[in-house]
Amino acid sequence: MHLTRNHRNDDSRHGLNLDRAHHHSESEDLSDYRKHLSAKWIVLFSLAVILVITAVVSASVGSSGISPLEVVRVLFGAGADASRTIVLNVRIPQIATGIAVGVALAMAGCIMQNVLRNPLASASTLGIAQGASFGAAVAIVFFQAGVQLGAASAVTHTITSPYLVVIFAFLGGIATTAVILLLARVSGVSPTSLILAGVALSAMFTAGTALIQYFADDIRIASIVHWTFGNLGRAGWNEIAIIFAFNAVALIYFIYNRWNYNAIEAGNDTAKSLGVNVDGTVLAGMTISTLISAVAIAFVGTINFIGLIAPHIVRRLIGNDYRFLIPCSALMGAIIILVADIASRTIASPAILPIGALTSFMGAPLFLYLIIKQGKKAA
């Protein structure tokens, strides 16, 4: 079958008139389509600009009172020495961590929501984040993957074997993913029940992490407790590079499969009829999403709801077009985490609030909203 405008049907008796004069020329179609696409490009570039602005603001917020202009000067190689030290050694690593973690969690949430056909899915709502946290805690307490630097403060607790922590976090996360996939694919539970399963798994792993504390010394307990709140200041350049490397590979893979995710939006059977290897796409998507979430969580602790919120905000702007949804979600995840970080450093200044608690505060109402919306849709 070849459909072009020259192949018109002359059966005008039918309800759909196939023989009417066409209004659009082919060049008009293309320009219409480009217009349609350009709106999405504008969203993508706008998010990139907002991220840069947020990052500069974030670098200037804090007790030492460096202005955004001073931050820009430092970035271009000028500025006072004191500002340079603070911006380059403290603020920039923290911002880089925030961006890396936000990108990882948001991309993972975006793909999980697609392949599980579940708008409530994300690493934290499915219990994958908690599984990864548990795995990382096991590595630190039982396999000496982390060691304290003298003082009995959790902040000075550093990860000495990042690879071991990543491996254990991934194992914890993938164990949860395996249960979720079995429930979703084999038992065919409803999307809402899947989230309930996530609640159960999350409770189990949180309890497991609490139990580990009984076997840990004071410093490690402090570290684990501190970790459950999430902390962007914990990761060094080594860890940041690891998160970025995993993100880069995941981004390439996800972008390569963007049409498959678009097709899955039309339902699994329709996706199969469009030539998609649905089972393979689901399995690979969940595994890679779990991996990038686990890597991020291993280094900064639990930061909830970024993966849930970011893709939903972007969907409101550009719809479910994964060509744009994946990169836009990544940028939105980074923006949200930096905004949360700014808030955590300014709300009760000079005290720094735990960022994980703030993202949960921001995300939980949206989560409830999505549940209500899901309920209405089901009704």
Next chain:
Amino acid sequence: MISVRGISHSYGGKVVLRDISFEAQAGECVAILGNNGAGKSTLITCIGKIKNAKSGEVDVDGQSFFDRTRNERARTMSYVAQKSEVSQMTVMDAVLLGRKPYISWALSSEDVEKCAAIIEHMELEDFRTRSIDELSGGELQKVMLARALAQEPRVLLLDEPTSNLDPKNQHDVLSFVQAIAKHHQLTVLIVLHDISHALRYCDKFLLMQDGAVYSYGDDSTITEEAIFDIYGVASSIIEVNNRKVVIVD
């Protein structure tokens, strides 16, 4: 032309399709009829390899369909599910999905033009930037059909495409399918419940009972006796305006 030979399928030991064989020519609309649970939907999903049949073969234009690659299959047959999943996606994007089997990296201008032509054919131009989750049942079904046509298939598989539509939209969709089958020499396999609709819009009739073929052929296949055997109801077949209509007694 499609040739279906010996398709059988079972779920957990329960046989749902038994040795189904039939042939249909290009340009023919084949109605698949049968009571609930007769295996109609399973049959078209097995023919399209959306489900893997336990045994059997399908040839399209003389070549094995099952042996082709995923993309080759998607360029040969397209499928519209009984119930479409709707998401926040514009009509244009939903129709462009039909070009997926042809995309190597990005959409070509040819892909865009073909989809625009189909959208225009189906009078969906006014909706092209609307999200499909805001459309009525009839509009949505047209979009799904447009997406399936964008695949430029040789065979179109439709699973109860009119089940949620009002009479006007039922007529619109079925007459469009009939016209497009003739004009583009497509073979259409269409699961229907309404026998009068089948008689009006289709050329051949595959009657199914308990997962097996009861009879297959032209409209002489549809008899009061066959309707009683399959659906368990007495009926009369009358002619109105030179069309056969089935009235359940």
